[in-house]
Amino acid sequence: MNAVELERIRQDFPLLANKTYLNSCSYGVLSLAVERAFHEYLQSRHTGGSNWEHWVAKREELRALIARLLQCAAVDVSISTSLSESVNALASSLFPEGRRDTIVVTDFDFPTTSQIWLAQQRRGLKVVRVAADVAGTELPFENFEALIDERTLLVSVPLVCYRNGVRTNVQSVIRLAHERGAKVLVDGYQAIGSMPVNVDAMDADFVAGGCLKYLLGTAGLAFMYVRNSEECAPVPIASGWFAQQNIHAMDVYRNDPARDARRFESGTPNISAVYACMAGIEYLMGVGLDAVHQQVQHLTALVADGAIQRGWKLVTPPEADRHGALMALASTDAPQLVKRLAEENIVVSERDNNLRVSPHFYNNDEDIRALFRGLEKHRGLLVKADKIVQEN
Numbered sequence: 568m569n570a571v572e573l574e575r576i577r578q579d580f581p582l583l584a585n586k587t588y589l590n591s592c593s594y595g596v597l598s599l600a601v602e603r604a605f606h607e608y609l610q611s612r613h614t615g616g617s618n619w620e621h622w623v624a625k626r627e628e629l630r631a632l633i634a635r636l637l638q639c640a641a642v643d644v645s646i647s648t649s650l651s652e653s654v655n656a657l658a659s660s661l662f663p664e665g666r667r668d669t670i671v672v673t674d675f676d677f678p679t680t681s682q683i684w685l686a687q688q689r690r691g692l693k694v695v696r697v698a699a700d701v702a703g704t705e706l707p708f709e710n711f712e713a714l715i716d717e718r719t720l721l722v723s724v725p726l727v728c729y730r731n732g733v734r735t736n737v738q739s740v741i742r743l744a745h746e747r748g749a750k751v752l753v754d755g756y757q758a759i760g761s762m763p764v765n766v767d768a769m770d771a772d773f774v775a776g777g778c779l780k781y782l783l784g785t786a787g788l789a790f791m792y793v794r795n796s797e798e799c800a801p802v803p804i805a806s807g808w809f810a811q812q813n814i815h816a817m818d819v820y821r822n823d824p825a826r827d828a829r830r831f832e833s834g835t836p837n838i839s840a841v842y843a844c845m846a847g848i849e850y851l852m853g854v855g856l857d858a859v860h861q862q863v864q865h866l867t868a869l870v871a872d873g874a875i876q877r878g879w880k881l882v883t884p885p886e887a888d889r890h891g892a893l894m895a896l897a898s899t900d901a902p903q904l905v906k907r908l909a910e911e912n913i914v915v916s917e918r919d920n921n922l923r924v925s926p927h928f929y930n931n932d933e934d935i936r937a938l939f940r941g942l943e944k945h946r947g948l949l950v951k952a953d954k955i956v957q958e959n
Contacts, residue, residue, distance in 0.1 A: 568862045573931055576854065580929050587913040587937040592729065592757060592893045592925035595783045595847070604846035608839045622838045623814070629845050633790050636782075636848055636856075637774070638765040643796045645831040646788065648840075650756055650775050651679045653791035656810075656831040657752065657773060658683055660801035663691050667720040667748070673706055674699040675728035675735065680754050684723055692720070704733055704884055711740050719749035721772075726764075727757040727891030730918040732867075732883040732925075734758075734891050741770050756780065756789075760848075761863050761892035761927065763856040766792045778840070781892060781927060783847030788840035796828040807833030859928040863892045866926040869935040870894040877939075880950040882921050893925035896942075897950035904948040913941045922949075 568576075577583050580596045588596055611618055626646065634641040647653045670684045670692055684694050697710045706724075715722060722744045727734050737753050744751045750772040755764060760781025766774045774792040778784030793800050802824055808814055809832040812823045824830040851859065864887050871885040871894060880897035883890045898904050901917035908915055915938070916923045924938065942949065 568858055568928065570931075573862075573929075576929055577931070579850070583929060585912065587934050587941075589924045589926050589930065589934060589938060590914045590916050591927040592780055592923065593916050594786075595760075595780050595927060596929060598783055598847065598850055600846045600850045601783060601785065601843045604842040605839060608842040622841070625838070625845070626836060626841050629841050629848075632845060632848050632852075636759070636764075636852065637792055639767050639792055642827040643793050645791045645793060645828040646836065647791065647832060648787050648789065648837050650677075650754070650777050650789045650791075651683065652833060653775050653789055653831060654680055654683050654752070656803045656805040656833065657791065657801075658687050659805040660803035660831075661687075661692070661720060664720060666718050669693045669695055669718045669720060671695055671697060671711070671714050671719055671722040671724075671749075673697040673724055673735075674703075675706055675725050675730070675733060676723065677725060677729050677754060677756065680723050680725070680752075693718075697724075704731060704882065706733075706735055708736065708739055708743075711743060715744055715747050715749055717747065719744065719747060721750045721752060723752045723754070725754040725757065726759075727755075727893075729757050729893075730923075731895045731921065732757075732890045732893040732923075734889055737769065737771065745770070757893070758891050760851060760859075762860040767794075770794075778844040778847060781851075782844065783851055784844030785840050785847075787837035788844045791828070791831055793828040793831065796830075797826055800828060800830060803831055805833060806830075809833060809836060854928060862928040862930075863926065866930055866932075866935060867892065867894050869932065870924050870926070870938070873935065873939050875952075877943075877946075878951050878953065879942075879946075880952045892927065893923055895919075895921040895923050898922050898948055899950060900948050904945055907945045907948070908938075908941045911941050911944075913938055 579598050582596050630644050631641045634644050672681050672684050695714050697706055700707055724740055741751045752773040753771040755774050755776040759776040772794050777789035779786045810830050812825045874881045874896050882895035882897050901920045901922050905917050
């Protein structure tokens with residue numbers, strides 16, 4: 568992405584004129600396009616009041632757009648208000664099947680997925696957890712091999728860990744699980760929008776994500792891909808009128824789940840988010856996922872190199888194929904460091920007492936230089952790499 572093109576893009580994100588914003592894994596920056604989409608929704612309320620026929624059609628346009636993003640069929644996409652809603656619907660469709668009564672989760676899960684699967688223990692399912700390595704920067708494949716067996720019903724694994732940016736080799740996990748008769752859910756929330764993702768090629772049974780981070784949308788809208796949903800999707804207990812085959816039937820005497828991925832939906836959708844998230848995804852796809860990924864890799868490499876050159880402990884593996892769109896630096900007091908940087912208009916976050924830096928394609932090299940100028944002022948709050956070596 569050349570400097571002229573990037574500068575033009577940055578004009579579409581007004582916040583960037585005032586902040587060094589490196590926190591897209593928490594919330595993507597609001598674009599003018601998304602702001603206009605919110606106004607379009609509000610205008611539809613002023614002019615039509617209740618226009619459900621149009622709003623339902625708009626939602627189907629969004630479904631088709633998400634399918635293009637994920638490179639799959641639209642019938643295999645369900646839309647929800649959060650990833651939690653999607654995974655809860657999925658969980659409600661799973662029951663112990665003979666000896667298959669176990670869910671495999673990981674140390675790198677986002678709280679939502681772990682908490683939902685742990686809650687299923689009340690329904691007779693068991694939960695086992697794949698441990699990270701001693702350094703906390705990898706989920707060793709042999710740990711999956713040790714836990715995925717003839718009792719495994721489903722494996723739930725993140726594509727990218729929200730705490731440290733570590734990218735999981737999901738292809739190997741999916742192959743192993745399928746060889747042993749288990750299904751796989753991939754949590755792609757921390758990755759989709761920062762890199763091209765082909766869910767059909769990935770071959771996972773379910774892939775969940777949301778729109779408020781790298782997809783430039785807003786809170787209140789998420790999605791889940793269901794492989795071959797018209798042929799083999801399980802039927803959830805969780806339901807609602809938008810999960811019905813005919814959402815206009817208004818039939819209080821029977822439950823008639825949709826024949827495809829829509830059966831994982833529930834009640835009245837967040838229509839304002841539909842408008843906003845369509846605009847965000849359209850903008851992103853206009854830039855191109857390959858160009859987005861290239862810029863993200865460039866920026867994360869700058870963060871990694873800058874930390875290593877200064878002798879600071881980089882928690883995230885620096886190799887491009889081992890991490891997603893965020894980098895973590897070890898800190899002696901990460902909350903304080905985040906606060907100090909915020910006072911200088913540098914927006915980052917912290918997880919596990921590490922500084923989490925999550926750039927997106929709209930960030931430039933100067934943003935990274937500004938970050939390191941701020942970090943230099945507060946270097947006492949960063950851990951030296953050699954200190955970790957001595958302690959271990």
